[in-house]
Amino acid sequence: MITLDNEQDAFADEIKTRSGINFSACLHCQSCANGCPFLEGMDYAPNAVLRLIQLGLEETALKCSTIWICVGCNTCSSYCPMAIDISAVMDELRHKAIEKGIKIAEPDVLNFHNEVLNTVKKYGRTHKLEIMMRYKLKKMDLFSDMGVGLKMLKKRKLDLTPSKVQDEKAIEKIFKGK
Amino acid sequence: MKKRLKKSSKANENSRQSDRLRFSFFPGCSLKASGHENTLSLLKFCDSVNIELKELEDWNCCGSSSAHSVDRDVAEKLPMRNISLAPKGIPLMIACPSCLIRIKSMYLKIKGDETLKQEYEDLWGKPFDEDLEIIHFFEILNRVRIDDYIDRPKEKLKKLKVAPYYGCMLSMPPDLRFEKSYYGIMEKTLATLGADLISFGYGSRCCGTYLSVAKPQIAQKVVNEIISRAMEAGAECMVTACSMCHLNLEIRCSLENPIPILHFSELLSMALGAEDQKKWFPRHIVDPVPLLKKRGLLIS
Ligand code: SF4
Ligand code: SF4
Numbered sequence: 001m002i003t004l005d006n007e008q009d010a011f012a013d014e015i016k017t018r019s020g021i022n023f024s025a026c027l028h029c030q031s032c033a034n035g036c037p038f039l040e041g042m043d044y045a046p047n048a049v050l051r052l053i054q055l056g057l058e059e060t061a062l063k064c065s066t067i068w069i070c071v072g073c074n075t076c077s078s079y080c081p082m083a084i085d086i087s088a089v090m091d092e093l094r095h096k097a098i099e100k101g102i103k104i105a106e107p108d109v110l111n112f113h114n115e116v117l118n119t120v121k122k123y124g125r126t127h128k129l130e131i132m133m134r135y136k137l138k139k140m141d142l143f144s145d146m147g148v149g150l151k152m153l154k155k156r157k158l159d160l161t162p163s164k165v166q167d168e169k170a171i172e173k174i175f176k177g178k
Numbered sequence: 179m180k181k182r183l184k185k186s187s188k189a190n191e192n193s194r195q196s197d198r199l200r201f202s203f204f205p206g207c208s209l210k211a212s213g214h215e216n217t218l219s220l221l222k223f224c225d226s227v228n229i230e231l232k233e234l235e236d237w238n239c240c241g242s243s244s245a246h247s248v249d250r251d252v253a254e255k256l257p258m259r260n261i262s263l264a265p266k267g268i269p270l271m272i273a274c275p276s277c278l279i280r281i282k283s284m285y286l287k288i289k290g291d292e293t294l295k296q297e298y299e300d301l302w303g304k305p306f307d308e309d310l311e312i313i314h315f316f317e318i319l320n321r322v323r324i325d326d327y328i329d330r331p332k333e334k335l336k337k338l339k340v341a342p343y344y345g346c347m348l349s350m351p352p353d354l355r356f357e358k359s360y361y362g363i364m365e366k367t368l369a370t371l372g373a374d375l376i377s378f379g380y381g382s383r384c385c386g387t388y389l390s391v392a393k394p395q396i397a398q399k400v401v402n403e404i405i406s407r408a409m410e411a412g413a414e415c416m417v418t419a420c421s422m423c424h425l426n427l428e429i430r431c432s433l434e435n436p437i438p439i440l441h442f443s444e445l446l447s448m449a450l451g452a453e454d455q456k457k458w459f460p461r462h463i464v465d466p467v468p469l470l471k472k473r474g475l476l477i478s
Contacts, residue, residue, distance in 0.1 A: 037384045041396040069393065072243050073346035073384035074279075083352040094247050109247075112392040116244035117252065124238040126207040135391065145394060148429050155461050156214070163210055165238045173301065174238075174255040 011058040019092040023050045025082040032076030032086055042066040043105070046076050046086050049093070062097040066090070068106035111138055121175045124165025129153075194228055199321065201271040201313075202264055203231040204281070207239050208274055208421040215458035216421045220273060220315065220443040226450040227322045234263055234270065240280040243388060255301070257284040261310065262302035269311040271318070273443075275347030275420050276387075282312045283353055314347075315443075316360040316419070319367050327450060334449035335373035336473050341413035342368065342375065342442075343404065345423040346384040364417060364442055371449040378411040380404045385426040394430065401430040409437055414469055417442050428463040438466035448475060 016022060026047060033045035043065045044052065052061040061067075072087035080086065097104060104110050115135045119127040132149060165171055209217045224231050237260055245253035257280050264270045272278040288294045288306060295306050325331045342364035350357060361382075365375050383404050386397035405427060408416050415438045418424040427439045444458055448470075455476065459467055470476040 037386070037400050038389065038396060040399075041389075041393060069389070069396070071384065071387045071389060072246060073387070074349040074351050075346060075382075075384060077352050078349040078355070080352075083355065085352045087351065091246050091250070095250060098248060106392070109388075109392045112388055113244035113247045116242065116388075117248065120239045120241070120245070120252075120256070125210070126239050126242070128207075132391065148394075151463055152429060155463055163207075166236050170259055171238065174252060174259065178249070178252065 009056065011056050011061075012053050015053050015089065015092050015096070018095075019085075019088050021085050021088050021092075023053065023084055023086075023089055026050050026054075026084055027082060029081060031079040031081065032084075035075045035079040036070075037073070037075065038069050038071065041069045046070065046090075050084075050086070050089065053089070053093075059102075061093055062100065062102045063105055065105040067093045067097065068104065068109040108139065111135060119162065121171070121178065123162045124168075124171040125163050127159070127162035129160060130162065197228060199229045199318075200268050201229065201231055201318075202234050202268055204234045204237055204260060204270060204272045204274075204277060206237075206272070206274040206277040206421075207242075208425070215461045216273070216424065216441040216443055218454065219441060219447040219452065219458055222452045222454065223443050223447040223450060224318070226447070226452070227318070227324055227327050229318060229322070231271065232265075232268075234260065237263060240274075240277040242276060242280065246280075253280075254284060254287075257281045258288070258298055259302065261285055261288070261307075262298070262304060264307065264310055266307055266310075269313050271313050271315060273315040274422070275314065275345070276422065278312070278314050279351065279354065282357070283351065285310065285312055286353060314360060316363045317358070319363050324367065324446070324450070325370055331370055331449070332372040334371045335368065335445065336475055337372065337374045338445075338469075338473050338475065339374045339376050339412055339414040340368055340440075340445070341378050341408035341411060341416045342381055343408070343416050343418050343423065343427070343439075344382045345418065345420050346382070347419055348382045349384075364419065368417070368445065371445075373445070376408065376411050376413040378407045378413070380407040385420075385423040386430065387422060387426070390426045390430050397426060398430045398432055401427055402433055405431050405436050405439075406433055409433075413437060414473075415440055415466060417445055431464075436464055438462060438464040438469055440466055 028047050030047055032047050033039055036046055049061060049066050067090050070090045074087055076086045112135055115131045116126055119130050205217055238256055241253045241256035245256055260281055288298050298306050348361050369375055386400045390397040417440050419442050424439055424441055
C-alpha cells in the first residue's frame with residue numbers, strides 16, 4: 001500500500017464521507033473493469049478512478065470521462081469481491097465536478113440529465129419527446145439521428161403530451177430552491 | 179382454474195374474488211410511455227392469474243439515473259414521495275428494474291436512519307410504513323403457479339427459441355445485495371410454457387440506458403453485440419424484463435435482419451390466451467408477427 005501525505009488524503013476523505021463508500025478496501029483486482037460494458041468509452045477504468053482518488057489526483061478524477069460514461073448499471077459492484085459501490089463513488093465525483101465548475105468531459109451526458117430533470121420538475125414525470133427536442137436544440141444538432149426519432153414517433157414510443165402528476169405542490173416541494 | 183370455472187361460474191367468481199392477490203402498481207415513466215405495450219400485456223397477464231393491480235395514485239418519476247447523477251437531494255425526495263403514496267397493508271409492485279432499485283434503496287435507507295425517517299415524516303405528513311413490502315414484478319411468478327391457470331402449459335409457446343435478456347436487473351448495488359435474486363425466473367417460466375430456451379453469454383449485459391441518446395455510438399456497439407450473440411446462439415427472438423432495455427435493443431440495433439424483441443409480459447399473456455396482441459405488436463420496431471405466425475402462435 002502506498003502511504004499518502006495529508007494533502008492527498010483530504011480529497012479521498014471528502015469523497016469517502018460524502019458517498020459513504022470505503023473505496024480504500026479496493027484490491028485493484030480489476031474485476032470491475034473486466035465486467036464494465038462501457039470500458040471502451042472511458043478514459044480511465046473504473047478501478048483506476050478509485051486509484052486517482054486514493055492518490056489525491058483530484059483534478060484528473062473530476063475531469064475524466066469515466067464519471068460521465070458510467071451509467072450506474074452496478075455490474076462492477078456485483079462483481080467486486082469487496083462489495084464496493086463504485087457507481088455511488090461516480091455519483092459523488094459528478095456532483096463535485098458540477099459544484100466546482102470543472103470542465104465536464106462529456107457535456108452531452110450532463111445536458112441530457114439536465115433535460116430529464118427539467119421535465120420531471122415541470123410534470124413530475126419524464127416526457128421523452130421534450131427531453132429529446134431540447135437536448136438536440138441545445139446541442140445545435142437537430143438532424144443527426146433523425147431516423148431513430150421518427151421511428152419512435154411512428155411507433156408511438158414518444159407521447160406528444162406529457163403524463164403529469166396532479167399534486168403540483170408536492171413536486172414543487174421536491175425541487176424547492178432549484 | 180379454467181377447469182374450475184367451467185363448473186359453477188357464480189361460486190367460482192366468488193372464490194376468484196376471495197383468492198385474488200392485490201398489489202399496488204408503480205409503472206414508472208418508461209412503461210407508461212414508450213413501453214405502453216409492456217403495460218397492457220402486464221395488466222392482462224395479472225388479470226389472467228387472478229391478481230388485482232391498483233396503479234399507485236399520482237405516482238411520480240423515481241428520478242432515474244439523471245437525478246442521481248446531478249442532484250442527490252432530488253434523487254432522494256422523488257422516491258420518498260412514491261413511498262409515501264403506497265397504501266398500507268398491500269405490497270407495492272414495480273415492473274421497471276431501475277425504478278425498483280431507486281425506490282427500494284431509498285426505502286431501506288430511511289428504515290435504517292432515524293433522522294431521515296423524521297425528515298420523511300415532516301415532508302409528507304404521515305408516519306413511515308415500516309412494513310411496506312416492495313417487490314419486483316417477477317416476484318409474482320414466485321407467488322402464483324401459472325400452470326394452475328392453463329391446460330397443457332407445455333404446448334403454449336410451441337418451442338419458440340427464446341433468448342432471455344435481463345440487462346442490469348440482476349446486478350444489485352451493494353446495499354441490496356442480500357435481496358432476492360430473480361436470475362432464472364424467465365427461463366423457468368418460459369420452459370414451463372413450452373418455449374425452447376437459448377442461453378447466451380450476454381443476458382445480463384447492460385443495454386446502455388441513456389447512452390442511447392447521449393452517446394449513440396457506444397450504445398449501438400453494445401446493443402449489436404448483445405443481439406448478434408443471441409442470434410449466433412440460435413435464438414429466434416429475445417425476451418426482455420425491462421421496457422427501457424426493450425427500447426434500446428430495438429432502436430439502437432443496426433444489424434441486418436435482427437430478430438424481434440418481445441416483452442416477457444407479452445409472451446406470458448399470449449401463453450395465457452390473451453387476444454389483444456393487435457394493440458401491442460404494431461408498437462414494435464422489428465415486427466414479431468411473421469415469426470409468431472410461422473410458429474403457429476398467431477393465427478390471423
Ligand atoms: S472489483 Fe472491487 S476490489 Fe476489484 S478493482 Fe474493482 S473496485 Fe477494486
Ligand atoms: S456501474 Fe459504471 S463503472 Fe460499473 S459497470 Fe456499470 S457503467 Fe461500468
